Amino acid sequence: MFQKGQDIIWKGSLWVVLVLLVSCSSSKPFQLTDVSPKYREYQGSDLDPHKTKNVVIPVTKNRKYDSFIEEAHRSIALLEFGENIALRADSRKTVGEPVDREMQAAAYLEEDLPSVVTRLPELIQTNEELINSTPNDFDGPTIGRVSYELGNILESLRQYSPKAIGIQNAIRNLRSDANNYNQGRDIAELDAKPSKDDPILINTDPEPPQKPEKTIIKKDDPATKISIKRLNRKTKITGKATEQINEMVKKEEEEVLSDEEKKDKEYTEQIRNGLVQVFRWEYYRKPKNLEKILATHPIPRVRSAAALALGRLKAGRVTLQTAIDKDGYQVRPAAFKALSDIGDKRSLSYFIAGTKAEDPEVMAVSFEGLGKTKDPAGRELILTQGLASEYVVIVAGSLRGLAYHKLDADVEIFTKFLNSPEQEVKEASIEALAIHGSRESLRILEKVAIEDPSLTLMAIDEIGKNPSLSATFALIRLNESLTEEKFTKRIGESLLRRKAFGKYAIILVEDDYLRAEPNELSRPISYIKNKEIGVIVTETKKEFAVRMGEDIVTDKYIQVKMESTLPGARSAFVTGWVFYPKIDIIEVKQLGSDGNSGKYSQLKKGKHKNLFNPVEEIKLPRKD
Secondary structure, three states: OOOOOOOOOHHHHHHHHHHHOOOOEEEOOOOOHHHOHHHHHOOOOOOOOOOOOOOOEEEOOHHHHHHHHHHHHHHHHHHHHHHHHHHHHHHHHHHOOHHHHHHHHHHHHHHHHHHHHHHHHHHHHHHHHHHHHHHOOOOOOHHHHHHHHHHHHHHHHHOOOOOHHHHHHHHHHHHHHHHHHHHHHHHHHHHHHHHHHHHEEEEEEEEOHHHHHHHHHHHHHHHHHHHOOHHHHHHOOOOOOHHHHHHHHHHHHHOOHHHHHHHHHHHHHHHHHHHHHHHHHOOOOOOHHHHHHHHHOOHHHHHHHHHHHHHHHHOHHHHHHHHHOOOOOHHHHHHHHHHHHHOOHHHHHHHHHHHOOOOOOHHHHHHHHHHHHHHHHHHHHHHHHHOOOOOOOHHHHHHHHHHOOOOHHHHHHHHHHHOOOOHHHHHHHHHHHOOOOOOOHHHHHHHHHHHOOHHHHHHHHHHOOOOHHHHHHHHHHHHHHHHOOHHHHHOOOOOOOOOOOOOEEEEEOOOOEEEEOOOOOEEEEEEEEOOEEEEEEEEEOOOEEEOOOOOEEEOOOEEEEEEEOOOOOOOEEEEEEEEEEHEEEEEEOOOOOOOOOOOEOOOOOOOEOOOOOOOOOOOOOOOO
């Protein structure tokens, strides 16, 4: 009737490769047709600026950044395309070749370029603002990817800014010269026909050779001579010629910039390169390289980023302590935060000193670090000074620090601060309960999720961070209690992330016992009540007849593992038997091998739903 086991599929090696390659979920290719579908016929041609390069843009899942990156790439691609059209048309006109295709593209560009040229200064300003705000909006390696992309975009926008008007004028002139060019080409074709039809006259009559000379003279006006001198450089639309043009533009920009502007530009570039290095070494988990940056880099902002990265890697304690002793005010808070993330007992003296600092942020992370050391003196400081502070941020840090001691008496304190009018204190109390991780703490988080919709999602996420079986039971209970789609969807995602696949029993009776043997007369080992959750271990092969009220019911016994309700029990969980009609069975099952879909089923009621789309039911045959 039931099958034992779980369908757990995990491909670790594939995940590592996808992360290293910045998988499709975090990037997407960009082509000329992404600018506008009307350029489809030019995609992949010699005029396509993306023919010789593979442009892949990151997807940050932040609407502000994603819309800007896409708009910037469209503007850059349009300017590159316009430059290619102008250069290719000039080259073909020089040698007398038709430019019909370039003329058609110029007609499209004449409509699209003016708005792009007008928006360029605003795009550059927005780009600079986003680069400065990236460390505040992203964490970890994502900052490196986004900063690197924004830096490349800024470089391209500045490259095309001084010549955007020239490209627009070249396209406009190309359109206005269409009739003159076609007339000149027609005359050249008519003059060229006699020279091909009568080759004998070329050898006998001295006058016929003058005809091709006249034709050449008609083509070689001063403008075409100038174009011929530039032909070798302009005919190469991509490759070294374009790079040389870009270098010339950069040199012109540098000549225009003042000394102060050059220094600002160099300083900004140094910050960008330093941040990229920080996040690269964090991504590859190279703490020694980060320690070197923290100790030697000339810019405080980069040193601060290196300190925070060391904290996330839980490494570099000695170097961080040295930075606190010797570095400036901008780096010290980051070093304190990193030490707090590490939470090493050997940093106790620094945490105690940090609680007396003038900066509330430093004090907050110091109280949290004190809690991680689990030192009794530190706990006393948290209770007497941290929780009594007038600063919300310090109280929040103290609550998180106190939770690391994992004492049952502290649960009451967290519950008290849940009623605080300050939202930051409420959220810190929820985090503290999750860090505490006891069964009582999880029950309080369940209550918060049900009673306070503004904190429901956060409570679900914090429960999901707890790896215990009790947290899995809590999530399933919440799934049965909450009906709103956004909540059940988040619960389903959490169950999938923790791979909580299997069958679970929901108790349907109000007062009963878990039995030591599959027999209603056997020894009760734990009290069970309605809506309690247990994981199914096995079932009996034979059926039993049991009196339930006035009826005698025949069915099997199910063995389940549940949270113990006996006071002073040695273990937090107990395994026993319960009669099948007294429970409802929930199955959490993974669908497919991609790990992105799952099924949550109530086998008795025949209800099935997709964990990522609770509204859409999966129609499966009912199991009796």
